[in-house]
Amino acid sequence: MHTTNDWITTPLTRDLLRGALDLERTEHGLLPHRLPAGARAQNNDGQLAMAESQPSGVRLALRTRATALELDTLPTKRVYVGAPPRPDGVYDLLVDGRPAGRGSVTGGNTLTIDMSTGAAGLEPGPVGTLRFAGLPEGDKEIEIWLPHNETTELVALRTDAPVEPAPDPGRRVWLHHGSSVSHGSDAASPTTTWPALAATLGGVELVNLGLGGGALLDPFTARAIRDTPADLISVKIGINVVNADLMRLRAFGPAVHGFLDTIREGHPTAPLLVVSPILCPVHEDTPGPLAPDFTDGRVRFVATGDPAERASGKLTLNVVRDELSRIVTQRAADDANLYYLDGRELYGQADAAGLPLPDGVHPDAATHRLIGERFAELAFADRGAFKG
The missing domain is CATH 3.40.50.1110 (SGNH hydrolase)
Structure with missing residues (x-):
């Protein structure tokens, strides 16, 4: 069991992320975008604005000896009027390229959408925490794939050992x-x-x-x-x-x-x-x-x-x-x-x-x-x- 004093907090920076075209600094942390700021400035469609802020394919890529980590995020959950409730977004953990865990973050903002009229309303909510423990000992590469269908602001990353950006894999x-x-x-x-x-x-x-x-x-x-x-x-x-x-x-x-x-x-x-x-x-x-x-x-x-x-x-x-x-x-x-x-x-x-x-x-x-x-x-x- 880790105490607060065991954790190392690592600043969330661009070199820890792959798959995002832009990062926006918010009052809570970093919001990955899949369209650059210039494109977003020319967009007048709320659906596209929501979609490009949902981090499909965006992942944290780290090298570390850590065996436990916590990631604080602020998700935005969607509720569609008249539709069944949607499940929480899923985070995938990979260790050295292999699936090693899966989790979700509760809480967060709630975006209510009426598909018949296009009306939408946002209710603010609290930051939540994703936790993974029991990771293999020794140096390893870790990827945390963010929910593909849930806007996710990155707030804080804590681990029980130092982390650094994963090296460039050299792939196409x-x-x-x-x-x-x-x-x-x-x-x-x-x-x-x-x-x-x-x-x-x-x-x-x-x-x-x-x-x-x-x-x-x-x-x-x-x-x-x-x-x-x-x-x-x-x-x-x-x-x-x-x-x-x-x-x-x-x-x-x-x-x-x-x-x-x-x-x-x-x-x-x-x-x-x-x-x-x-x-x-x-x-x-x-x-x-x-x-x-x-x-x-x-x-x-x-x-x-x-x-x-x-x-x-x-x-x-x-x-x-x-x-x-x-x-x-x-x-x-x-x-x-x-x-x-x-x-x-x-x-x-x-x-x-x-x-x-x-x-x-x-x-x-x-x-x-x-x-x-x-x-x-x-x-x-x-x-x-x-x-x-």
Whole structure:
């Protein structure tokens, strides 16, 4: 049992963190961000602001002899009006790359959201503490992956032995951008989102710019990708543009070109993989907008557009896939490092029978594993876009 005097408090600094593009100093400590300050300043969407502050893929990376540690954080819990309560966010502990524990932090702020109106209210709450004990003796590398779906302010780190930043692992850096599926919605934990699983299988360092509801071809997101060091880049485009009913076919094509042009300004020769949406039956041939359905106390989503509106340029997933394939084929004539992957190779019609999307849109934990394994097989294999 450790007493207060046993603990060493280590300042929380940028060199202890991986996967964040920016750190904001708050009254409590540090808030990791997955979009830089310049991008956040240009954003006027509360959903995107919430998503980018949820630290999917962000982790503390330490080298230490400590056998016990405490991390004080201030989480922000979400409550959706009319929906069942959400579980607390999960922290994953890795020791020398292997799973070694899992925990949650209670308390924190409460953000109440009414999905039918968009109204939201924040109630402040207390800081909580995550504890891990009984860690192996001797020098080791420790990673604490922060909850992928819970905004987390880092307040204090205490250990029973000194810590230092983990050394650079020297692996290739994979930057991935996508929607809530890439963000990790309904995954079991931060290391079991499909991008985190694929990164482990591919032996790469992950920067996850999966942004729930926010993969909307925003120019500031393209500039964030452009300006972030990366060896491998993938962009999973389409589902949010459809379910937000954001644009018509006339605007979608040029927006994709512009997004890719901006990325190429900073990464002219890096392997760049464009991934179309996984199967999502509600939107395959029915346009958005998407709406929540709380029938029987379960959260499900329904597409509210009219399939006939495709004739006037409304987007569906099949329309999006055709356009993305056409664009990549056109651009690849002058870009040998540009690739396309049909998202239905990650999760398609045959998979939906045994692993249906529980709410009609988001994969569950088993499906995250399936998608991560398939992405690793397709992208990191000898003939894949990210082959070593």
